[in-house]
Amino acid sequence: MSEYQYYEFTAVDRFLTTREQAELRSLSTRADITATSFVNTYQWGDFKGDPRKLMERYFDAxxxxxxxxxxxxxxxxxTRALAPATVARYCVGDGASAWTAGKHLIVHLYREDEEGTDEWDLDGHGLLASITPVRAALAAGDLRLLYLGWLRCVQSLELDDDEPEPPAPAGLGTLDASLTTVAEFLCIDPDLxxxxxxxxxxxAVEPTAAQLRSWVTSLSVREKDAILADLLSGDGHLRGRLLRRYRDEHLPDTSTTSALRTAGELLATAAHLRAERERQVAEQRERERIRQERSAAAARQRHLDALAVDQPAAWQRVxxxxxxKKPRDYDTGVQLLVDLRDLSERDGNTTPFRQRLAELRTVHARKPSLLERLERAGLNV
Known part of the structure; x- marks a missing residue:
């Protein structure tokens, strides 16, 4: 079987120049390259470029x-949108790491299948577009992506059991679509x-337009001038920085900083949750099995009741x-005989049925295919 590798890069804050696109083209003659993206799929061979260097020079995702x-x-x-010191608290292993390049900080989240399981129904198209919104949220102070990266390290057993967790951001129990896609993409255990x-x-509840307007009114002229200058200079993270500042000034810090748990405690809790969930699933399956059995038994009784109304007609049909002498009709006839047998057993009078069955076997003794079907159905004299 062939390999499958999917590479996608996206520029968010600016367009790639014609020269930069030409530089990228030198790395691949097959890639789809635009002013904002580089996409390539490999069934054989490898990409000649270094993703880390491409991120440092050209791309944002x-x-x-x-x-x-x-x-x-x-x-x-x-770095003015995301402080390296903040990131360092969460990116502590191979599963989540970070580095600075000039005025930028690059967060790297990684998952390697330890069992080496091959996946053959993969398609990377559209995934990055679904994930990219977390970048703006991160710039606005939403650190849940970083915490998910830390959990990736925990799940990969990169950390000691007594490693304390970083502050748990608010909203881990209600991940939005982009963060959910990240968690699924990195195969982070839902129980963890x-x-x-x-x-x-x-x-936290998002501030209303009226609240933001009131806050902006309270800013000094110098601050407003600086905001306008940043806006005109094309600062793509201005909104995120302003929202983060508003939250810092008006909303309580909801991240968990006291009684921090350890990596080992979280793994143990996840194992308990998994066992409890599996127990509930097993109980639900058992309840469903019993319900289906009872429903089938009731339907069976109704079928036998209908058959009991005119047994001579049933024997005639057999x-x-x-x-x-058709195999399909043999199967239908044998099933009808099974129904007649079950009816006789239910009514506690099997003698007439056995007599009729013995007569039938004698009459059709030269039909081995029929006799074989009778044997398989347990229709012995």
Whole structure:
């Protein structure tokens, strides 16, 4: 079987120049390259470029997917929008790491399938577009993406059991569509996320337009001038920085900083949640099995009740089906005999049925195919 590797890079804050697109073209003659993206799929061979260097120089988001289990996501933001010291508290291993390049910080989330399971129904198209909104949320102060990266390290057993967790951001129990896609893409255990969410506060309510207007009115002229200058200079993260500042000034810090749990405690809680969930699923399946059995038994009794109304007609139908000498009619006739047997057993009078069955076997003794079907159905004299 062939390999599958999917590379996608996206420029969010600016367009790629013609020269930059030409530089990218030198790395691949097959890639789809535009002023905002680079996409290529490989069934053989490898990409000649270095994703880390491409992120440092050209792009703001990158997704890589391979059918042997490797998955990685990179996001680049200006350091003024995301402080390296904040990121360092969460990016502590191979599963979540970060580095600075000039005025930018790049977050790298990584998953390697430890069991080496091959996946053959993969398609990376559209994934990065679904994930990219987390970049703006991160710039606005939503640190849930970073916490998910830390959980990826926990799940991969990169951290000691006594490693304390970083502050748990609010809203871990209500991940939006983009964060959910990230969690699924990196194969983060839902039970581990649920364990972490137990100590996560509810996500803060977004400020209303009136609240934001009142806050802007309170800003000094110098601050407003600076905001307008940044806006005109094309600062793509201005909105995020302003929202983060508003939240810092008006909303309580809902991240969990006291009684922090350890990586080992979270893994143990996740295991407990998983066992409880599996127990509930097993109980539900058992209840459904019993319900289906009872429903089938009731339907069976109704069928036998209808058959009991005119048993002579049923025996006549058996003879007609057998006389055709067709395999399908044999099967239908044998099933009808099974019904007649069950009816006789239910009514506690099997002697007439056994006599009729013995006569039938004698009459059709030279039909081995029919006799074989009778034996398989347990219709012995």
């Amino acid at each position: 990158h997704l890589y997917l391979a059918n042997w289990g490797t998955r990685q996501l990179m996001l680049r933001l200006p 996320i649920a364990a972490a969410a137990a100590a996560s506060a509810q996500a 003879n007609e089906l057998i006389s055709t």
